[in-house]
Amino acid sequence: MKPAIVLIGTNGQVGRELHRMLPRVGEVTPLDRTRLDLTQPEEIRRAIRTFHPAFIVNAAAYTAVDKAESEESVARAINVEAPAVMAEEANKIGAALIHFSTDYVFDGLKTSPYDEDDPANPLNVYGRTKLEGERAIQASGAAHLILRTAWVYATEGKNFLLTILRLATQREELRIVRDQIGAPTLAGELARAATNILAQISGGDGGPFSLADVGGIYHMTAAGETSWCDFASAILQEAAAIPAACPWFAAATSGLPLIARRIIPITTNDYPTPARRPAYSVLSNVRLNRTFSLHLPDWRTQLHSVFVNPPAKTH
Numbered sequence: 001m002k003p004a005i006v007l008i009g010t011n012g013q014v015g016r017e018l019h020r021m022l023p024r025v026g027e028v029t030p031l032d033r034t035r036l037d038l039t040q041p042e043e044i045r046r047a048i049r050t051f052h053p054a055f056i057v058n059a060a061a062y063t064a065v066d067k068a069e070s071e072e073s074v075a076r077a078i079n080v081e082a083p084a085v086m087a088e089e090a091n092k093i094g095a096a097l098i099h100f101s102t103d104y105v106f107d108g109l110k111t112s113p114y115d116e117d118d119p120a121n122p123l124n125v126y127g128r129t130k131l132e133g134e135r136a137i138q139a140s141g142a143a144h145l146i147l148r149t150a151w152v153y154a155t156e157g158k159n160f161l162l163t164i165l166r167l168a169t170q171r172e173e174l175r176i177v178r179d180q181i182g183a184p185t186l187a188g189e190l191a192r193a194a195t196n197i198l199a200q201i202s203g204g205d206g207g208p209f210s211l212a213d214v215g216g217i218y219h220m221t222a223a224g225e226t227s228w229c230d231f232a233s234a235i236l237q238e239a240a241a242i243p244a245a246c247p248w249f250a251a252a253t254s255g256l257p258l259i260a261r262r263i264i265p266i267t268t269n270d271y272p273t274p275a276r277r278p279a280y281s282v283l284s285n286v287r288l289n290r291t292f293s294l295h296l297p298d299w300r301t302q303l304h305s306v307f308v309n310p311p312a313k314t315h
């Protein structure tokens with residue numbers, strides 16, 4: 001029998017893709033904000049007790065990095081208190097919690113990819129709350145996987161890909177930061193990898209693992225690295241060759257022609273934002289590769305794939 005899975009945050013970029021893929025490994029109960037408000041701890045407890053899942057997959061988070069600077073208590077409720085309650089309830093019923101975290105737990109002072117044991121030192125409220133969420137889960141005693149990822153985008157939602165395409169219909173020149181380096185990661189690839197791990201630990205694919213042996217933190221991002229500026233250039237390069245009938249692209253550009261002709265590299269100092277961001281937040285996926293034999297494609301291949309082979313629209 002397939003294990004019961006409660007999927008929280010089913011309308012987010014990663015949550016939507018998980019909703020599509022997780023039924024391969026379990027009986028999924030999808031919970032969006034209308035069915036479960038994460039600022040209400042009692043609702044979280046009630047949902048977990050009602051559905052009594054083997055796995056709780058939490059794809060929800062407060063992800064508005066700049067807004068978090070002025071909304072710390074909401075960010076903390078969703079990124080710290082909610083996962084803490086999920087972990088506490090998971091522990092009570094022997095369920096495992098699969099949770100996502102972020103490259104923004106690091107300060108960006110390294111110049112080579114961060115591994116899971118590198119000391120965290122977040123520069124902003126979002127990163128601090130995500131780190132506190134990780135620590136609450138670790139302290140709960142629940143079986144867990146914390147999958148840290150970065151620079152997530154999809155063909156729906158709020159993300160850099162869609163912002164660049166929209167701006168490219170409005171301006172001839174785009175000024176984009178060149179001195180922040182990371183790994184843009186497609187939500188669909190994250191969902192695919194997380195689903196693969198669940199199959200391995202739930203025995204669905206005859207996998208050899210129990211979560212007791214492999215639980216903990218894993219970095220999970222696209223391979224390779226780039227700057228926001230070079231990511232933007234790659235987006236425009238792909239967009240120049242896109243088939244006219246691609247529905248997500250038509251929605252992203254409101255059917256308007258792209259008029260952007262130049263990307264001007266600027267520095268972080270030229271583009272002040274409420275939240276500070278790490279200059280370098282590339283994550284090493286070595287632990288993920290070794291433990292689960294998972295290799296995510298490099299960021300450029302992932303980006304190309306959304307243009308030539310767009311994901312199916314979900315719900």
Ligand SMILES: NC(=O)c1ccc[n+]([C@@H]2O[C@H](COP(=O)([O-])OP(=O)(O)OC[C@H]3O[C@@H](n4cnc5c(N)ncnc54)[C@H](OP(=O)(O)O)[C@@H]3O)[C@@H](O)[C@H]2O)c1
Nearest residue numbers: 011012013014033037038060061063100102149150151152
């Ligand atoms: N986005 C990134 O660049 C990035 C980078 C690194 C790590 N991550 C991590 O990856 C995970 C997935 O991120 P994502 O990009 O898929 O996020 P996303 O698209 O912003 O989705 C977040 C989801 O959380 C839900 N949510 C927020 N507050 C809620 C509340 N009070 N009650 C119930 N649901 C609530 C949202 O619901 P609504 O749809 O109703 O608003 C949304 O569906 C998160 O853990 C995030 O921290 C993301």
